Amino acid sequence: MSQRVLTGITTSGTPHLGNYVGAIRPAVAASRESGVESFLFLADYHALIKCDDPARVSRSRLQIAATWLACGLDPDRVTFYRQSDIPEIAELNWLLTCVTAKGLMNRAHAYKAAMDANHAQGQEEDAGVTMGLFCYPVLMAADILMFNAHRVPVGRDQVQHIEMARDIASRFNHLYGNGRELFVLPQAQIDEAVAVLPGLDGRKMSKSYDNTLPLFEGGARALRETVARIVTDSRLPGEPKTVEGSALVMIHDSVATPDERAAFHADLRGWLGWGEAKARTTALLEAHLAPMRQRYENLMARPDSIEDALIVGARKARALATPFLEELRQAVGLGRLSGAAAGRGASAGGSSADSAAGTSERLAVFKQYREGDGRFYFKLSAHDGRVLLQSEGFEGGREAGQWVKRVRSEGLPAAQQAPVALGEGVDWATVDKALQRLMAHDAQQAEAAPRAQAT
Numbered sequence: 001m002s003q004r005v006l007t008g009i010t011t012s013g014t015p016h017l018g019n020y021v022g023a024i025r026p027a028v029a030a031s032r033e034s035g036v037e038s039f040l041f042l043a044d045y046h047a048l049i050k051c052d053d054p055a056r057v058s059r060s061r062l063q064i065a066a067t068w069l070a071c072g073l074d075p076d077r078v079t080f081y082r083q084s085d086i087p088e089i090a091e092l093n094w095l096l097t098c099v100t101a102k103g104l105m106n107r108a109h110a111y112k113a114a115m116d117a118n119h120a121q122g123q124e125e126d127a128g129v130t131m132g133l134f135c136y137p138v139l140m141a142a143d144i145l146m147f148n149a150h151r152v153p154v155g156r157d158q159v160q161h162i163e164m165a166r167d168i169a170s171r172f173n174h175l176y177g178n179g180r181e182l183f184v185l186p187q188a189q190i191d192e193a194v195a196v197l198p199g200l201d202g203r204k205m206s207k208s209y210d211n212t213l214p215l216f217e218g219g220a221r222a223l224r225e226t227v228a229r230i231v232t233d234s235r236l237p238g239e240p241k242t243v244e245g246s247a248l249v250m251i252h253d254s255v256a257t258p259d260e261r262a263a264f265h266a267d268l269r270g271w272l273g274w275g276e277a278k279a280r281t282t283a284l285l286e287a288h289l290a291p292m293r294q295r296y297e298n299l300m301a302r303p304d305s306i307e308d309a310l311i312v313g314a315r316k317a318r319a320l321a322t323p324f325l326e327e328l329r330q331a332v333g334l335g336r337l338s339g340a341a342a343g344r345g346a347s348a349g350g351s352s353a354d355s356a357a358g359t360s361e362r363l364a365v366f367k368q369y370r371e372g373d374g375r376f377y378f379k380l381s382a383h384d385g386r387v388l389l390q391s392e393g394f395e396g397g398r399e400a401g402q403w404v405k406r407v408r409s410e411g412l413p414a415a416q417q418a419p420v421a422l423g424e425g426v427d428w429a430t431v432d433k434a435l436q437r438l439m440a441h442d443a444q445q446a447e448a449a450p451r452a453q454a455t
């Protein structure tokens with residue numbers, strides 16, 4: 001089965017070199033591997049935890065989306081979306097909140113750091129701590145578990161959050177899985193060489209320390225001026241320098257080839273002065289970033305094209321999230337009453353793809369599921385459970401999901417092209433009627449909530 005790789009960036013600032021090296025570059029590289037399905041998103045619900053300035057959140061979303069695309073992300077190959085376009089994530093957040101121990105959250109670094117800062121300033125422990133901050137790791141777990149990601153490329157500081165996501169997932173599986181792994185247990189993936197890039201002052205490069213090197217904003221000039229501010233020791237040109245632990249060297253190395261690194265280190269250990277070392281670092285960064293910066297500027301000038309890409313991404317993401325959440329709702333006892341009455345409770349793998357939870361119309365439902373043979377299937381069932389269409393098995397859940405999406409949005413012609421068989425005693429006219437009703441229902445839903453379109 002293909003590996004799912006997922007990562008997000010909080011949209012509360014302007015992308016910097018640390019984001020690029022720690023998250024964007026490895027994620028783009030992974031998205032090009034075969035056998036990998038990538039999910040990349042703008043963590044804009046997370047942004048509200050750190051930032052209550054709407055203009056900044058909104059500008060940051062645009063900048064970060066443009067950055068991903070400029071850095072080579074191909075939205076046709078990956079699922080590229082905004083967290084806040086997937087309401088299922090907020091709902092899953094609640095299901096997970098209810099199985100998460102408060103004690104686990106007490107131990108989260110971000111919360112502990114806030115408490116420590118309060119202690120240091122002689123303030124009450126929880127001063128300024130919102131429930132958003134306290135529960136931050138649960139929302140992050142929802143991001144990851146929603147799409148059953150196997151791998152999560154992150155900086156080292158986020159590893160604890162991935163471990164918490166595993167804890168929460170195991171607990172949920174144990175409570176509600178009925179012997180089944182509802183959630184995949186995710187693994188953090190760290191690029192050992194450059195996991196945490198130091199900032200200008202040697203601490204982790206982070207917008208909260210105000211020590212970042214902007215990736216594109218400000219152009220070549222800002223890049224040069226910022227490199228000039230990187231803190232070095234006071235050894236003079238001609239004196240041998242210590243390469244280890246130097247922020248400048250690590251920043252240089254983050255975009256250098258192995259040969260360039262070796263030459264740079266050798267020269268510093270020999271004669272190279274810090275001033276010249278900075279000039280070399282600037283030139284190297286500029287060569288690496290300039291072509292991407294050009295694309296970034298073109299994208300920033302056309303926000304509509306970015307919005308379009310994100311809307312397509314949200315549709316792709318929801319084609320998976322909607323049926324999966326339905327399955328989870330059923331697992332915790334929030335499934336359809338009609339299903340329970342018919343004794344069709346939480347059958348293994350059964351999941352309804354109808355996103356309009358709570359409606360009691362007699363609509364047909366798409367179900368996506370995986371069989372014991374490891375393949376992915378879908379079927380369309382009438383409201384009474386009669387099978388109208390049964391698909392062949394697919395290699396990946398994604399392919400099944402894409403067919404469901406197509407049939408659901410295009411109706412009969414797509415159904416007739418899909419690798420499906422008619423249910424016993426069913427004719428195409430019946431399928432047509434069921435699909436027409438489903439499509440009319442979806443259109444109505446879309447009108448009611450333009451962002452909350454059904455798959």
Ligand code: TRP
Nearest residue numbers: 007008009010043046140143152
């Ligand atoms: N917390 C991450 C950060 O600040 C961003 C993030 C949110 C994330 N949700 C995620 C990263 C899920 C990986 C997976 O860097």
